[in-house]
Amino acid sequence: xxxxxxxxxxxxxxxxxxxxxxxxxxxxxxxxxxxxxxxxxxxxxxxxxxxxxxxxxxxxxxxxxxxxxxxxxxxxxxxxxxxxxxxxxxxxxxxxxxxxxxxxxxxxxxxxxxxxxxxxxxxxxxxxxxxxxxxxxxxxxxxxxxxxxxxxxxxxxxxxxxxxxxxxxxxxxxxxxxxxxxxxxxxxxxxxxxxxxxxxxxxxxxxxxxxxxxxxxxxxxxxxxxxxxxxxxxxxxxxxxxxxxxxxxxxxxxxxxxxxxxxxxxxxxxxxxxxxxxxxxxxxxxxxxxxxxxxxxxxxxxxxxxxxxxx
Amino acid sequence: xxxxxxxxxxxxxxxxxxxxxxxxxxxxxxxxxxxxxxxxxxxxxxxxxxxxxxxxxxxxxxxxxxxxxxxxxxxxxxxxxxxxxxxxxxxxxxxxxxxxxxxxxxxxxxxxxxxxxxxxxxxxxxxxxxxxxxxxxxxxxxxxxxxxxxxxxxxxxxxxxxxxxxxxxxxxxxxxxxxxxxxxxxxxxxxxxxxxxxxxxxxxxxxxxxxxxxxxxxxxxxxxxxxxxxxxxxxxxxxxxxxxxxxxxxxxxxxxxxxxxxxxxxxxxxxxxxxxxxxxxxxxxxxxxxxxxxxxxxxxxxxxxxxxxxxxxxxxxxxxxxxxxxxxxxxxxxxxxxxxxxxxxxxxxxxxxxxxxxxxxxxxxxxxxxxxxxxxxxxxxxxxxxxxxxxxxxxxxxxxxxxxxxxxxxxxxxxxxxxxxxxxxxxxxxxxxxxxxxxxxxxxxxxxxxxxxxxxxxxxxxxxxxxxxxxxxxxxxxxxxxxxxxxxxxxxxxxxxxxxxxxxxxxxxxxxxxxxxxxxxxxxxxxxxxxxxxxxxxxxxxxxxxxxxxxxxxxxxxxxxxxxxxxxxxxxxxxxxxxxxxxxxxxxxx
Numbered sequence: 001x002x003x004x005x006x007x008x009x010x011x012x013x014x015x016x017x018x019x020x021x022x023x024x025x026x027x028x029x030x031x032x033x034x035x036x037x038x039x040x041x042x043x044x045x046x047x048x049x050x051x052x053x054x055x056x057x058x059x060x061x062x063x064x065x066x067x068x069x070x071x072x073x074x075x076x077x078x079x080x081x082x083x084x085x086x087x088x089x090x091x092x093x094x095x096x097x098x099x100x101x102x103x104x105x106x107x108x109x110x111x112x113x114x115x116x117x118x119x120x121x122x123x124x125x126x127x128x129x130x131x132x133x134x135x136x137x138x139x140x141x142x143x144x145x146x147x148x149x150x151x152x153x154x155x156x157x158x159x160x161x162x163x164x165x166x167x168x169x170x171x172x173x174x175x176x177x178x179x180x181x182x183x184x185x186x187x188x189x190x191x192x193x194x195x196x197x198x199x200x201x202x203x204x205x206x207x208x209x210x211x212x213x214x215x216x217x218x219x220x221x222x223x224x225x226x227x228x229x230x231x232x233x234x235x236x237x238x239x240x241x242x243x244x245x246x247x248x249x250x251x252x253x254x255x256x257x258x259x260x261x262x263x264x265x266x267x268x269x270x271x272x273x274x275x276x277x278x279x280x281x282x283x284x285x286x287x288x289x290x291x292x293x294x295x296x297x298x299x300x301x302x303x304x305x306x307x308x309x310x311x
Numbered sequence: 312x313x314x315x316x317x318x319x320x321x322x323x324x325x326x327x328x329x330x331x332x333x334x335x336x337x338x339x340x341x342x343x344x345x346x347x348x349x350x351x352x353x354x355x356x357x358x359x360x361x362x363x364x365x366x367x368x369x370x371x372x373x374x375x376x377x378x379x380x381x382x383x384x385x386x387x388x389x390x391x392x393x394x395x396x397x398x399x400x401x402x403x404x405x406x407x408x409x410x411x412x413x414x415x416x417x418x419x420x421x422x423x424x425x426x427x428x429x430x431x432x433x434x435x436x437x438x439x440x441x442x443x444x445x446x447x448x449x450x451x452x453x454x455x456x457x458x459x460x461x462x463x464x465x466x467x468x469x470x471x472x473x474x475x476x477x478x479x480x481x482x483x484x485x486x487x488x489x490x491x492x493x494x495x496x497x498x499x500x501x502x503x504x505x506x507x508x509x510x511x512x513x514x515x516x517x518x519x520x521x522x523x524x525x526x527x528x529x530x531x532x533x534x535x536x537x538x539x540x541x542x543x544x545x546x547x548x549x550x551x552x553x554x555x556x557x558x559x560x561x562x563x564x565x566x567x568x569x570x571x572x573x574x575x576x577x578x579x580x581x582x583x584x585x586x587x588x589x590x591x592x593x594x595x596x597x598x599x600x601x602x603x604x605x606x607x608x609x610x611x612x613x614x615x616x617x618x619x620x621x622x623x624x625x626x627x628x629x630x631x632x633x634x635x636x637x638x639x640x641x642x643x644x645x646x647x648x649x650x651x652x653x654x655x656x657x658x659x660x661x662x663x664x665x666x667x668x669x670x671x672x673x674x675x676x677x678x679x680x681x682x683x684x685x686x687x688x689x690x691x692x693x694x695x696x697x698x699x700x701x702x703x704x705x706x707x708x709x710x711x712x713x714x715x716x717x718x719x720x721x722x723x724x725x726x727x728x729x730x731x732x733x734x735x736x737x738x739x740x741x742x743x744x745x746x747x748x749x750x751x752x753x754x755x756x757x758x759x760x761x762x763x764x765x766x767x768x769x770x771x772x773x774x775x776x777x778x779x780x781x782x783x784x785x786x787x788x789x790x791x792x793x794x795x796x797x798x799x800x801x802x803x804x805x806x807x808x809x810x811x812x813x814x815x816x817x818x819x820x821x822x823x824x825x826x827x828x829x830x831x832x833x834x835x836x837x838x839x840x841x842x843x844x845x846x847x848x849x850x851x852x853x854x855x856x857x858x859x860x861x862x863x864x865x866x867x868x869x870x871x872x873x874x875x876x877x878x879x880x881x882x883x884x885x886x887x888x889x890x891x892x893x894x895x896x897x898x899x900x901x
Contacts, residue, residue: 031771032769032772032773032774032775033771033774033775036771036775036778036810037774038448039448040359041812042448042451043448043810044454045810045811047450047451048810050443050464051443053443053468054443054444054446079523082351083351083352084352084354084446084523084526085352085526085542086524090542093542152595152596153595156599157599157603160603164599164600164603164605165589165591165596165597165600166544166545166589169544256593257595257596258596259544259589259591259596260544261541261543265543265592266543272769272770272771273771
């Protein structure tokens with residue numbers, strides 16, 4: 001397994017190299033001129049040239065790309081062109097807010113959806129199962145924006161149960177502001193997750209080993225929890241692990257509506273402002289996390305299913 | 312189960328309510344304002360966007376400021392001790408700086424106590440604008456204006472490092488409290504730009520201590536001291552205990568007395584204990600928070616306008632809650648710009664001119680105001696917004712009166728028939744509203760046979776296109792930086808063509824001559840007469856289809872006093888008063 005992991009880590013190099021190249025080319029093709037953004041509406045020709053020099057945009061493209069690679073290796077992306085903030089500070093400030101929202105919401109939604117999917121598989125074909133499928137389909141057909149607008153209006157404004165918007169950076173204080181966005185995240189995620197996990201479990205339920213287990217006289221509870229759930233965990237884990245890297249970017253809509261200063265809003269703002277240092281940092285770190293969690297999911301296969309050997 | 316759920320909800324509500332009450336008490340007598348975009352930073356040389364400037368205007372001081380109540384607003388001294396002495400040739404301005412003005416206490420000072428403001432502080436702060444290392448967006452305010460300012464910058468750029476010990480010939484500290492500014496040529500807008508954020512004064516020792524992170528530790532001489540900032544969330548400012556002696560104005564417009572705006576006349580500023588700015592980019596939470604009393608005042612978001620204002624008046628629901636409506640016409644303009652370099656829609660005189668006039672005449676401003684602005688705008692007849700010198704309220708732009716027949720005649724003059732009319736390409740930024748605008752333009756221009764292709768772009772792409780003169784037609788807006796029509800007329804000056812601010816690339820020899828002549832003249836009837844001639848030229852050539860001047864509709868809660876809106880005045884918080892007793896009562900009803 002160690003050889004496999006070492007080889008996969010080596011594969012990361014060309015992947016990340018490709019990501020940096022694509023990011024660089026795309027930014028230079030369609031990213032606009034950051035100097036215009038930075039100088040605002042009054043920039044003169046002379047100022048534009050001077051600032052281009054200061055930002056290093058007058059250097060040949062290959063030099064600029066090599067500088068980008070150096071930043072990736074040292075993980076020092078400098079300062080934002082838009083706000084002049086250190087990118088490491090921006091990331092450390094934003095990641096706490098993003099993860100405080102997404103990690104608990106994601107964990108709860110995964111656990112809930114697995115449990116509900118297991119129940120649906122248990123009651124397969126009954127009115128409960130069918131009702132649940134219809135409910136999930138309806139739920140996932142509604143845009144997150146609609147949930148946000150409705151929940152915020154109803155629970156924050158009308159009933160006053162939660163604050164309308166805001167954020168407290170202290171670890172103890174932030175949860176007051178995060179409960180409602182978390183609930184919305186969970187509600188939005190449940191529909192699609194339940195349907196996916198239910199399908200996976202139903203695939204397992206009709207396997208020969210389940211019939212054998214039942215024939216051995218095991219109770220339905222034991223069959224479901226010990227056999228079906230365990231075997232269904234491989235695709236479920238794949239799905240979960242591949243979603244983890246996206247947690248660090250938070251949720252743009254939830255952050256915007258509930259005033260959570262996370263990385264989602266920061267990234268969109270960077271795109272809007274042609275803030276290339278921030279875009280570079282977010283793209284590179286996002287890719288690294290994605291590649292890493294891909295590897296984690298492969299290793300997790302082997303742990304969950306002893307039949308799988310990593311070579 | 313049901314009971315436990317009810318108990319849980321009640322506990323959460325109680326917890327939140329307790330937190331809110333505690334916070335309310337802690338920040339009693341604080342002004343609470345919502346910002347509709349995230350601010351970039353709090354350093355005057357690098358954070359020139361409107362919302363950053365708004366927050367900074369409460370923290371930092373300037374030599375001059377605008378009169379709060381008088382209209383049209385005029386420049387008055389702020390941290391300068393009286394208006395400057397101006398030499399007869401208009402080339403030298405000598406400012407006396409008020410004695411005893413203190414910077415906020417901060418660890419960057421040797422004993423942690425804010426020291427006295429001096430003339431050298433202004434010289435240092437202005438030099439920072441010209442230091443290439445700061446990449447300032449405010450250099451333009453003194454570029455080629457203050458003697459030796461641009462040369463100092465060029466030298467610093469060549470050397471790779473600015474040498475602050477080298478003097479700028481046009482900036483001189485005559486003594487500790489006297490600053491002399493010498494100009495290359497008369498610059499009548501100097502007193503205006505000295506009110507703006509790039510001209511805010513900062514202490515050198517603090518900038519040197521914090522470096523580029525000064526924006527996170529702003530230290531100024533303004534009425535409020537920086538307390539905390541959760542990026543993209545909230546900025547808290549508290550009253551500066553050592554703030555200079557300044558008093559609420561005693562003079563205003565005739566109706567100010569009746570409107571209660573002079574009730575605090577002569578009182579020491581600031582009239583509150585602090586300001587909390589909350590950054591909320593989405594309309595719904597901003598609006599709902601206002602309705603719950605979380606903010607003292609708010610501009611009504613477009614989607615909520617019809618629910619709050621009917622027949623240009625507040626609905627009873629809001630009036631009963633003690634909310635008031637305040638309306639002003641903004642000093643801005645929206646426009647559709649033609650690229651004058653373009654072979655089809657461009658060119659002075661001739662075919663291009665008639666085509667532009669035809670499209671302008673086909674434009675239906677009244678319908679646009681109803682469809683896109685909820686009626687909150689007035690039709691622009693020229694480039695100068697109301698309230699600025701040179702604005703003529705009686706002016707009627709002949710190409711701004713929606714008339715399809717006349718537009719078709721002009722199209723014929725341009726050498727086209729409805730069948731042979733050219734296809735034009737309109738660039739707009741991304742967004743639902745712009746898409747709707749695009750469709751509307753297509754429909755309008757199609758009435759005279761001109762087919763329009765609309766392309767939506769990300770903002771950087773959009774800006775890149777017109778800055779590189781690649782757009783044929785595009786739509787934009789311009790807000791006043793200072794209350795002088797020059798700020799709008801410079802958008803047609805040939806030397807300011809793209810990538811400068813004149814993105815229509817209008818380059819009319821006579822207009823240019825008049826602009827150069829007016830640029831060195833002081834405000835007055837003679838200059839306004841020249842401005843009028845310039846407007847005549849622009850209207851005739853129609854490099855823009857003039858859109859609208861937008862009206863601001865703001866709501867204020869009953870406990871909030873002394874609110875008087877003007878888009879150019881940014882250091883307004885010190886004048887506001889929160890009637891805490893009334894707030895406690897009224898908030899319960901919300």
